[in-house]
Amino acid sequence: MEIEKVILRVIEMPLKKPFTTHLATVTTRESIIVEVVDKDGLSGFGEVVAFSSPWYTEETVQTAYHILQDFLIPILFRTKIEQPQNVSQLFAKIKGNHMAKAGLETAIWDLYGKRNNRSIAEMIGGERKQVAAGAVVAAKNKKEAIEQIGKFHDLGYQRIKIKIQPGLDYSYIKEIRNQFPDLPLMVDANSAYSLDDVKKLQALDEFQLMMIEQPLGDDDLVEHAILQKQIQTPICLDESIVSFHDAESAIQLGSCQVMNVKIGRVGGLQNALDIHHLCRKNQIQLWCGGMIEFGISKAFNLALASLPGFTLPGDIPASTNYWEEDIIEPEIEVKNGWISVPDKAGIGFSINQKRLHAVTVHREIYQKRAV
Numbered sequence: 242m243e244i245e246k247v248i249l250r251v252i253e254m255p256l257k258k259p260f261t262t263h264l265a266t267v268t269t270r271e272s273i274i275v276e277v278v279d280k281d282g283l284s285g286f287g288e289v290v291a292f293s294s295p296w297y298t299e300e301t302v303q304t305a306y307h308i309l310q311d312f313l314i315p316i317l318f319r320t321k322i323e324q325p326q327n328v329s330q331l332f333a334k335i336k337g338n339h340m341a342k343a344g345l346e347t348a349i350w351d352l353y354g355k356r357n358n359r360s361i362a363e364m365i366g367g368e369r370k371q372v373a374a375g376a377v378v379a380a381k382n383k384k385e386a387i388e389q390i391g392k393f394h395d396l397g398y399q400r401i402k403i404k405i406q407p408g409l410d411y412s413y414i415k416e417i418r419n420q421f422p423d424l425p426l427m428v429d430a431n432s433a434y435s436l437d438d439v440k441k442l443q444a445l446d447e448f449q450l451m452m453i454e455q456p457l458g459d460d461d462l463v464e465h466a467i468l469q470k471q472i473q474t475p476i477c478l479d480e481s482i483v484s485f486h487d488a489e490s491a492i493q494l495g496s497c498q499v500m501n502v503k504i505g506r507v508g509g510l511q512n513a514l515d516i517h518h519l520c521r522k523n524q525i526q527l528w529c530g531g532m533i534e535f536g537i538s539k540a541f542n543l544a545l546a547s548l549p550g551f552t553l554p555g556d557i558p559a560s561t562n563y564w565e566e567d568i569i570e571p572e573i574e575v576k577n578g579w580i581s582v583p584d585k586a587g588i589g590f591s592i593n594q595k596r597l598h599a600v601t602v603h604r605e606i607y608q609k610r611a612v
């Protein structure tokens with residue numbers, strides 16, 4: 242594949258409702274949409290899921306834009322890409338910046354799929370034709386959260402994830418359990434606790450939670466292994482797993498029983514596949530995490546979640562959960578708690594060019610110079 246042109250678009254869209262965690266509240270989502278164009282004029286699309294500020298990882302829209310423009314795109318123009326599986330190695334000499342790398346690497350996966358008339362799911366070995374819909378409730382207060390849980394429950398979502406922190410945990414979950422005793426429920430702490438809170442976290446064992454996501458430090462593996470020996474609830478890691486090596490170390494240490502895989506956080510689809518194969522071999526359950534992202538990234542999440550090792554519902558809601566109108570068509574729909582995995586070429590969705598244009602706040606074209 243000869244990439245002739247790369248187009249970077251910064252897009253901005255308000256969320257239908259604020260997304261609140263103890264770290265930050267997201268009301269407007271900024272992302273970079275990456276378009277790679279080959280010599281025949283065919284386009285592939287990827288999405289950089291970094292936020293506008295470094296509250297989840299150290300990356301931001303600005304840092305990712307800089308790394309793409311000044312390093313990754315020039316590397317791409319100097320190299321003939323045989324297949325998308327090789328792109329992550331191509332970027333290996335650039336340290337970190339996983340979301341910037343994933344945005345470009347996934348665009349190349351989409352282009353390759355379109356050129357060869359193969360869906361992403363088919364190219365990566367996906368087996369499921371539909372994946373379970375899962376929702377995240379990140380409301381600003383308990384009352385609103387319980388209302389949202391009721392709505393998702395009625396829509397048939399197969400798992401609800403809520404945000405917890407010290408002071409918003411035991412009584413909050415108890416209230417939810419009183420109203421929804423059998424709801425498949427998990428909690429995400431985004432590193433709000435420390436080993437001083439072991440007793441608080443042990444108390445949550447009474448609620449039959451599916452898992453507790455990232456209770457401790459966002460770069461920790463050792464303390465999570467210590468904690469897992471002291472609580473019944475399975476620990477799931479998110480922020481701590483940014484590479485294949487982290488996943489290997491977490492398994493060796495016994496830091497978790499479940500992992501949330503996000504293509505952006507681990508630096509691309511191939512890295513996510515490598516983690517999938519490792520975790521399958523080591524009986525670590527997986528689910529596909531979300532990044533409050535748009536339909537291009539969610540399309541890759543659908544393909545990833547169709548793999549056999551993704552045994553738990555992920556953060557995969559309908560497009561209408563966050564957006565008045567998504568940038569893909571058709572939009573992602575939940576039917577009786579399930580979402581179909583597209584089997585059309587590439588990401589399997591068309592780009593809603595009118596909507597993409599309407600939400601684009603900055604656009605730049607990078608042309609491969611004739612040598």
Ligand SMILES: O=C(O)CCC(=O)C1=CC=C[C@@H](O)[C@@H]1C(=O)O
Binds near residue numbers: 557
């Ligand atoms: O994309 C979704 O539907 C939810 C995403 C989500 O829960 C998160 C996105 C980014 C940071 C966190 O707040 C949280 C997570 O940690 O998984």
Ligand SMILES: [Mg+2]
Binds near residue numbers: 431454455479480
């Ligand atoms: Mg998380």
